[in-house]
Amino acid sequence: MKNQLLIILALLLSTSFSFSQNGSIKGTIIDNTQTAIPGVNILIKNSTQGVQSDEDGAFEITNVADGDHILVVSYLGFKTKEIPFTISNNETKELDAIILYEGNEILAEVIVEGERRNKFSRKKTAYVAKLPLKDLENTQVYSTVTTDLLKSQVVTNFEDALKNAVGVEKLWSSTGRGGDGAGYYSLRGFSVQPQLVNGIPGLTNGTINAANIERIEVVKGPSATLFGSAVTSYGGLINVVTKKPYIGFGGELSFTSGTYGFNQVSGDFNTPLDKNNNIYFRLNTSYATEQSFQDAGFRKSFFVAPSLSYRVNNKLSFSFYGEISQAEQTNPMFLFLNRSAPTQANNLDELGYNYKLSFTSNELTLENPTQNYRVEMDYKLSDTWQSQTVLSKSSTSTKGYYSYLFDFGVLGNDTFSRFISKQNSNTQTTDIQQNFTGDFKLGSIRNRVVFGIDYFNSTQTNNSSGFAFYGNITPEGGSSGDNPFTPNVETDTYTLSAASVDAALASQGIANIKSKSHIYSAYISDVVNILPSLSAMVGLRLDVFDNEGDLANFEDDYDQTAFSPKFGILYQPILDKLSVFANYQNGFTNVAPALVGDPNAGPQTLQTFDPEQANQLEFGVKTNLFNNRLNASVSYYDIKVKDRVITDPASPFNKIQGGEVESSGFEIEVNASPIDGLNIRAGFSNNDSETTKSDNAEILNRRPLEAGPETLYNFWTSYEFQKGKLDGFGLGLGFNGASERFAINYASTGEFILPSYTVANASIFYQVKKYRISLKLNNAFNKEYYKGWSTITPQSPRAIYANLIYKF
Structure with a gap:
């Protein structure tokens, strides 16, 4: 009996010992060029066990129980891979090299990123080339504003975020008015609005909420080949990348309070919805209010942005993104200078403007409800081909009072007349896009191809009132009621209240206009690796534009066809560290027909035109040195716009395509992390732009x-202490500025120049795993400065913000 008990006890101990000794699995992750990939996420499915690959692409997961398992290997910009394996007898299993094929960031929304060393740079994106392409491999220049940079600066609005993009300057603040109420920015000599959301057309008629921004990508130069003309300008495009689901459970709560009544509360929540971790849901929301630094004015906004990612299996996945926002604001203060006659004042000193006056009231507001939705299906056709189908819909409305102050030059004394309208308009867009992406070899030559077709529809409805005269002002604060367009001298007073404005608008007509346009497109782009260090990018787009115009007027209908080519070549003298590139890029604008011919000689005829064209030649250098501690780009560009419609010099009744504009310059961007904890972002740009041919002598x-x-x-620059008693503390400081600019620059008006400026900013913060506390000082030296585009708009004086973030 005693021997039997000893045998049973020995068996139990040996069984227990065997169960406590688990095996392990290890391997190496490489891409299809045999290059090791660091920072790859390797997880055992349906467990909490996982690691990231090291600098050599190697990994090892220990304490793996005996049995059958599935290894999930995923990395940003690459297709996720699932590998079944079995552990038996507590073995250490070493897998053959795991090859990840490049996929599409757009196609793989659920990602995990390790701690990045150079936090102000991003080496790779799938949006700029519609392919997962490293910056060093891309012949096009783009500037990325990362989420780490936004947090470092406690950014509370979209305009402040874009100050970090090299060569971008605000022209107009967001007005919220119908049709083009988003902000305007100057880029490489041309105006541009942010009209791209996650690589797809999206409406941003009001100000974009910074709380939902993952990053901003500013793509430089004409970019019509891949994105068409509806969302781009000749200077480039602005793509807003929003927050999306990620692997794991977590989120954060944030509260920011600051000068001029600024308060913002934000929430970010991410969670799996099933036990197999195939469905992830993320919700971002924010509510913000802010008063103006002037005597009147405010803005308040709310948004909620749900997003969902569902991986059905290793081949099929779906994603959904939505953003519902509501904003209300008063008119931003603009003084519109006369564009056809000289103003009495030639500069700000002569104008005598009191920048603390808004010339509006908090009763006169505009509301901008906006919705953006996107549904996407991704299907892995093979290891080398992927299909992506996207449907996006957007809607934005404008309701309320919009006014402007214009110097007509009639009354003298720098008098600006106010005209006001009650806006009631809506814009809706639909975009359907089908992309096929491939990564394959023809012989020894690697090809990365995207082929796509796209349908874009825009419908605009305008039921706004006409504009009514509503008094005059002078920049120093005077007012009068004399209408400059009547022979009498009136002395009426104009109260800035909704009831009084409604009474003045009662006699104005109401527009009843509904217009539509359609764009049908096909495009192809191929990145050809002739050698590992030598590649070329070739692309072509066909665009068919169908303008229905006002649906009640068939005479404004027209259609137009455009081709947009693109070519680039890139050589890496030091592979993955240094590249030299050159590109040719094209943009175009559809041109409406015009009536030509002497009306006294008989009926005029309708003349059609070719699309207006812009062509860019660019060359430069990009670096990724010292193990990603130094990313830099230096480039020179020359853009020529041709085929602008002008009056024929031989006949005032005829039109020809002979107008030209030239814009050239250079840009330098540096992102560096010389030591751990220190991050630097710096940029410099210079642009020379001129209208070289025009029928307009102005x-x-x-x-x-x-x-x-x-x-x-x-x-x-931002530095965070890495150890010791100050571990977690950090500080940041920087500046941004611009040379003087023309507010007016016409032959008959002369020049009105807004002076140059430099604005300094600083921050201090403390963070640990669960929370972060920050203080931010904007315009530290209280610089008075202005921006404008035939307008004068004062910018915010000194302001301080406090931010608290709790993470879970």
């Missing part, structure tokens, strides 16, 4: 107003 041989300042510069 602008000929002059710098266009939309070109903004010739010189722009920005700098920001």
Whole structure:
């Protein structure tokens, strides 16, 4: 009996010992060029066990129980891979090299990123080339504003975020008015609005909420080949990348309070919805209020942004993104200068403007409800081909009072007349896109191809009132009621109240206009690796534009076809560290027909035109040195716009396509992390722009107003202590500025120049795993400065913000 008990006890101990000794699995992750990939996420499915690959692409997961398992291997920009394996007898299993094929960031929304060393740079994106392409491999230049940079600066609005993009300068603040109420920015000599959301057309008629921004990508130069003309300008495009689901459970709560009544509360929540971790849901929301630094004015906004990612299996996945926002604001203060006659004042000193006056009231507001939705299906056709189908819909409305102050030059004494309208308009867009992406070899030559077709529809409805005269003001604060367009001298008073404005608008007509346009497109782009260090990018787009115009007027209908080619070549003298590139890029604008011929000689005829064209030649250098501690780009560009419609010099009754604009310059961007904890962002740009051919003597041989300042510069550095008693503490400081700019620059008006400026900013913060506390000082030296585009708009004086973030 005693021997039997000893045998049973020995068996139990040996069984227990065997169960406590688990095995392990290890391997190496490489891409299809045999290059190791660090920072890859390797997880055992349906467990909490996981690691990231090291600098050599190697990994090992220990304490793996005996049995059958599935290894899930995922990394940003690559297709997720699932590998079944079995552990028996507590073995250490070493897998063959695991090859990840490049996929599409757009196709793989659920990601995990390790701690990045150079936090102000991003080496790779799938949106700029519609392919997962490293910056060093891309012949096009783009500037990325990362989420780490936004947090470092306690950014509370979209305009402040864009100050970090090299060569970008605000022209107009967001007005919220119908049709083009988003902000305007100058980029490489041309105006541009942010109209791309996650690589797809999206409406941003009001100000974009910074709380939902993952990053901003500013793509430089004409970009019509891949994105068409509806959302781009000749200077480039602005793509807003929003927050999306990620692996794991977590989120954060944030509260920011600051000067001029600024308060914002934000929430971010991410969670799996099933036990197999195939469905992830993320919800972002924010509510913000802010008063103006002037005597009147405010803005308040609310948004909620749900997003969902569902991986059905290793081949099929779906994602959904939505953003519902509501904003209300007063008119931003603009003084519109006369565009056809000289103003009495030639500069701000002569104008005598009291920048603390808004010339509005808090009763006169505009509301901008906006919705953006996107549904996407991704299917893995093979290891080398992927299908992506996207449907996006957007809607934005404008309701309320919009006014402007214009110097007509009639009354003298720098008198600006106010005209006001009650806006009631809506814009809706639909975009359907089908992309096929491939990564394959023909012989020894690697090809990364995207082929796509796209349908874009825009419908605009306008039921706004006409504009009514509503008094005059002078920049120093005077007012009068004399209508400059009547022979009598009136002395009426105009109260800035909704009831009084409604009474004045009662006699105005109401527009009843509904217009539509359609764009049908097909495009293809191929990145060809002739050698590992030598590649070329070739692309072509076909665009068919169908304009229905006002649905009640068939005479404004027209259609137009455009081709947009693109070519680039890139050589890496030091592979993955240094590249030299050159590109040719194209943009275009559809041109409406015009009536030509002498009306006294008989009926006029309708003449059609070719699309207006912009062509860019660019060359430069990009670096990724010292193990990603130094990313830099230096480039020179030359953009020529041709085929602008002008009056025929031989006949005032005829039109020809002979107008030309030239814009050239250089840009430098540096992102560096010389030591752990220290991050630096710096940029400098210079632009020379001129209208070289035109029938309009007012602008000929002059710098266009939309070109903004010739010189722009920005700098920001942040340092976080890594150890010791100050571990977690950090500080940041920087500045941004611009050279002087033309507010007016016409032959008959002369020049009105807004002065140059440099604005300094600083921050201090403390963070640990669960929370972060920050203080931010904007415009530290209280610099009085202005921006404008035939307008004068004062910018915010000194302001301080406090931010608290709790993470869970």
